[in-house]
Amino acid sequence: MTEYERSRTMPALPEHVFDQAADVSQMDAWLPQDLHVDAGEPPAVTVHEDRTDQDVSALLRARPEQMRLEWGTREQGGYTGWLQVAGLAGGTSEVTVHLSFFEALDEGHDPGERAVHEALDRSLERLEEQVRLRVDNAAG
Template identity: 40%
Template structure:
């Protein structure tokens, strides 16, 4: 099992960041390319695992300012995004991914470095989305 986590300051209050992050119409602007969400109710999620698309699930907890996702019927991949308030009308977002089984990221090396890079890029894209909403 491998766990990856990044945190980044966000340019708006926590509620605004969560609102942008949980808006299904904006998902494709900030999520990494290996996760796609169709804006249906509930949102239809597909995650790419080992280069194969797999059906996923997405849970929203507005009262906790948290999104959680994973693969449908499997614990091989899961993740969450938690938004928390900070001083002076700012906030920060924590993005966490877990890989179980034989996912390449579990073996370190280039695959794990790619996950780290995607976490940083994903949070940077979310910050840009928030700044423009």
């Protein structure tokens, strides 16, 4: 198993960050650009990956009381992940994303450390952009 984790501080309350991250209809705005989530019948979702042009059955669970999202592939069990939002002082938040790839089950699923870190960093940047837009629109 290979694991990756990245964190980012965001200038918004944790509830705002979690609400944006957990909104399935808005996930395409912050997920890696080649991944698309179709809600289906939650917690069942379908993830389309442009790179492989495949649809993968997955599970996505939001745990608002913990400000946590958890996901993973269903049939093949190739990967799992979670996103955790934690409140910091001054109305800011820290968002941590963690991915685990199970090589023995799916040799080709892990794109490698550099690619994963770049995708996670860019996804966290995009999530912060979406949170800023949401907070600015609510304030304006």
